[in-house]
Amino acid sequence: xRTNSFYTRRLxxxxxxxxxxxxxxxxxxxxxxxxxxGPERFRSAVEFINNLPILPVLEFVLIWAPLVFHGxxxxxxxxxxxxxxxxxxxxxxxxxxxxxxTGVITLIFVAWHVYETRIQVMLGxxxxxxxxxxxxxxxxxxxxxxxxxIGVLAAAFHFANGLWAFFVSWGITVGPRAQRISSYFWxxxxxxxxxxxxxxxxxxxxxxxxxxxxxxxxxxxx
Amino acid sequence: xxxxxxxxxxxxxxITRQDSPDSKPYTETFDIPYRPxxxxxxxxxxxxxxxxxxxxKQTTPVVWESNCLEEVCGAxxxxxxxxxxxxxxxxxxxxxxxxxxxxxxxxxxxxxxxINRERMFNALKRVKAWIPIDGTYxxxxxxxxAESKRQWAYELSRCMTCGVCxxxxxxxxxxxxxxxxxxxxxxxxxxxxxxxEMNKEERLEALMEDGGIEGCGNSxxxxxxxxxxxxxxxxxxxxxxxxxxxxxxxxxxx
Numbered sequence: 001x002r003t004n005s006f007y008t009r010r011l012x013x014x015x016x017x018x019x020x021x022x023x024x025x026x027x028x029x030x031x032x033x034x035x036x037x038g039p040e041r042f043r044s045a046v047e048f049i050n051n052l053p054i055l056p057v058l059e060f061v062l063i064w065a066p067l068v069f070h071g072x073x074x075x076x077x078x079x080x081x082x083x084x085x086x087x088x089x090x091x092x093x094x095x096x097x098x099x100x101x102t103g104v105i106t107l108i109f110v111a112w113h114v115y116e117t118r119i120q121v122m123l124g125x126x127x128x129x130x131x132x133x134x135x136x137x138x139x140x141x142x143x144x145x146x147x148x149x150i151g152v153l154a155a156a157f158h159f160a161n162g163l164w165a166f167f168v169s170w171g172i173t174v175g176p177r178a179q180r181i182s183s184y185f186w187x188x189x190x191x192x193x194x195x196x197x198x199x200x201x202x203x204x205x206x207x208x209x210x211x212x213x214x215x216x217x218x219x220x221x222x
Numbered sequence: 223x224x225x226x227x228x229x230x231x232x233x234x235x236x237i238t239r240q241d242s243p244d245s246k247p248y249t250e251t252f253d254i255p256y257r258p259x260x261x262x263x264x265x266x267x268x269x270x271x272x273x274x275x276x277x278x279k280q281t282t283p284v285v286w287e288s289n290c291l292e293e294v295c296g297a298x299x300x301x302x303x304x305x306x307x308x309x310x311x312x313x314x315x316x317x318x319x320x321x322x323x324x325x326x327x328x329x330x331x332x333x334x335x336x337i338n339r340e341r342m343f344n345a346l347k348r349v350k351a352w353i354p355i356d357g358t359y360x361x362x363x364x365x366x367x368a369e370s371k372r373q374w375a376y377e378l379s380r381c382m383t384c385g386v387c388x389x390x391x392x393x394x395x396x397x398x399x400x401x402x403x404x405x406x407x408x409x410x411x412x413x414x415x416x417x418x419e420m421n422k423e424e425r426l427e428a429l430m431e432d433g434g435i436e437g438c439g440n441s442x443x444x445x446x447x448x449x450x451x452x453x454x455x456x457x458x459x460x461x462x463x464x465x466x467x468x469x470x471x472x473x474x475x476x
Contacts, residue, residue, distance in 0.1 A: 005399075006429075009436035010469070080398040081439060087304055088390055088443045096392065096441035165440045168455075171463020175456055 010169075012073045015066040017166050023063055024159055028193060031200035039132045039208050050128050071107045078103055095183075099161050102154035109151030136209035139201055152197040160190035231256040234276070234320035235265060237284055239334045247331075250284075251276040251320075262302060262309040262323065263288050266335075285334040293449060296384030299326055300335045306389040308449050309335075326389040342383045345405040349428045353418040365416035378411040378457065380450040387444035387454055393437050400437025401429070403444035407457035413464070426461070426468045435465055 030049065034042035052058060078100040085097050117134060120126045126134060138144045164186040167173040173182045232253040240247040253276045254268045266286050273283040288298035291310045298309040301324040303317060314321065329337035346352075355361065367375075381404055388394045388402040409425045412418035429435040435458065444454040 004430070005432045006434050006436045077439075080393065080395070080400075080437075082392040082395050084390070084392050084443070088441075088446065090443065090446055092440070092442040093392070096439055099439075168440050168459050169436075169438070169462055171459055171461075171466050174459040174463060176453070179455070179459070 008073060009077070012070055012077070013166055013169055015070050016162050019062040020066055020070055021159060021163060024155070024193075028196050028200075032196045034132070034135075034209075035196075035199040035203035038203075038206075042132055042209075043129060046128050046131055067110070071110070074103050075107065092183075095161050095164075098157060099165065102158040102161075105150065105154035106158050109147070109154065112147075113151065132204070132209040135201075135204040136206075139204035145201070145205075148201055149198065152201060153194055156190050156194035156197060159193060160186040163189070233260075233265065233314055235269075236320050236322045237334070238322075238324040239284060240325070240331050241282075241333065243330060243332060250281060252284075256314070258315075260314045262300075262312040262314065262317075262321070263291060263298060265314060265321075266309070285336050287336050294382055296339075296382030299337075299339075299384045299386050299389070300324065301326055301389070306386040306447055308384065308386075311449070326385060328389045328391075328394055329385060337385070339383065339385050342385055342388070342402070342404060345401045346383070346408060348401070349405050349409050349425050350421060351405065351408040351412055351425075353412060353415055354421060355417065367416050371414065375411055375414050378407055378414075378452060381407060381411075381452055382450065384449065386447050386449060390443035390447040392441050392443065393439045398437055399433030401433050401435075403438070403454045403458060406435055406438070406461050407452055407454050410457040410461050413461075422464075423468060426465050429461065430465055430469065435461055438462075 026049075030042075030045045033045040081096075081100055083097045083100070085093050116138065117131065120134070121128060138148060164179075164182055167182055168179060173179045233256050235252045235254060236249055237252065238247050238249050252269055252274075254265045257264070263286075266284055270283040273281050275281045286298065286300070286309065288310060289295040290297070293308050293311045296308070299306060300309050301307075301322075302309065302312045303322050306326055309323075323335060325331045325335045325337050329339055329341070332338055355364070383404060385404075387404050391400070391402060393400045394402050406429065409429060413422045413425055438458050440455075442455045445452075445456075448454055
């Protein structure tokens with residue numbers, strides 16, 4: 001089959017928004033329940049997701065497949081770009097460069113994060129109820145906390161700036177004023193999203209997440 | 223008696239040169255006698271007249287391209303002090319010294335500052351950047367264009383295919399087949415014309431192929447560097463809208 005990079009690139013753009021951005025927002029809201037309601041709320045939020053019908057299908061269609069396509073094709077898009085902010089230090093050119101840099105960071109971060117959580121469940125090393133404990137261990141380790149903070153900031157920027165570019169690439173925001181207002185809006189979204197993810201990450205440092213986990217282990221043993 | 227000495231003021235130029243398309247680039251420095259109101263072209267003409275470099279050695283004259291000398295032909299594009307622009311409107315009095323000249327390396331370098339902009343003309347052919355009016359019989363007068371629209375379209379018609387936007391674009395390089403900002407804006411221009419509009423779909427479809435409009439990554443450098451102030455990013459977004467509409471129409475009507 002002859003492939004046309006126009007449709008590949010448009011698919012890459014569309015999948016970034018539907019479903020990946022929607023998943024990202026869902027993930028943010030789930031995590032934020034840890035900051036808002038503590039370990040119990042977080043566990044019930046995780047449980048709610050895991051009780052959804054046809055979960056393996058949803059997971060494959062809405063997360064795995066679009067994530068792999070967007071990530072792998074995104075690497076190719078990044079490879080095709082020069083970074084010339086040295087010569088052209090304009091704000092939008094920086095956003096262009098950062099979109100590619102944060103894309104690569106996010107891909108590495110997501111791969112590692114999925115390995116630490118979803119893959120471990122798949123291997124049977126942990127259960128869904130242990131995510132609070134897993135995240136507590138990650139957030140209390142200085143090195144992995146730093147890595148997660150960078151990952152979260154990169155993902156939030158890529159998300160917000162990607163949506164700005166989506167509105168241009170599909171011809172929704174056309175004029176300079178529309179694009180400027182859109183950029184203020186999406187940078188506001190970046191701050192809020194990054195703040196909510198970081199709030200969740202910081203709340204995982206609380207001892208409460210370790211205690212519930214140990215209670216769980218005890219009940220499991222008992 | 224004190225001797226009166228007139229110290230000739232000079233301007234230093236550091237020029238990136240290249241003897242042939244495949245040879246290695248090198249820099250050569252020139253000190254050129256200053257004259258009021260001189261521009262980069264008149265400095266290059268001075269080197270042509272007296273090809274002696276700053277070390278006092280005889281050298282080959284620096285080769286460049288220029289035609290109109292009033293920023294409408296697009297031939298004298300080069301990188302001046304790190305920014306791509308027209309040499310004819312680069313006034314020496316307004317430039318930081320030493321003045322650095324380089325060819326626009328996004329294009330194949332022919333020699334010294336001369337580049338081959340053929341890909342831009344091929345791009346115009348590819349997107350059919352013209353209005354077909356020839357027929358086997360007299361087609362009669364075309365539909366009229368509103369004066370307000372003509373004035374608006376005039377801004378887009380000022381594109382001189384100078385290549386400065388392609389030079390600044392991070393997505394125009396040897397790893398990508400992106401057509402570049404200028405021809406996309408020309409699609410918008412010719413699609414806005416009442417007669418040109420009749421071939422609108424052909425032009426849009428030319429941009430819906432490998433290296434078409436999808437190659438734009440929204441860095442928006444093009445609109446910042448365009449010497450004619452053409453709203454290139456607005457053109458790209460407007461054509462994006464047309465392309466999106468055309469894509470869905472094609473799918474849903476098929």
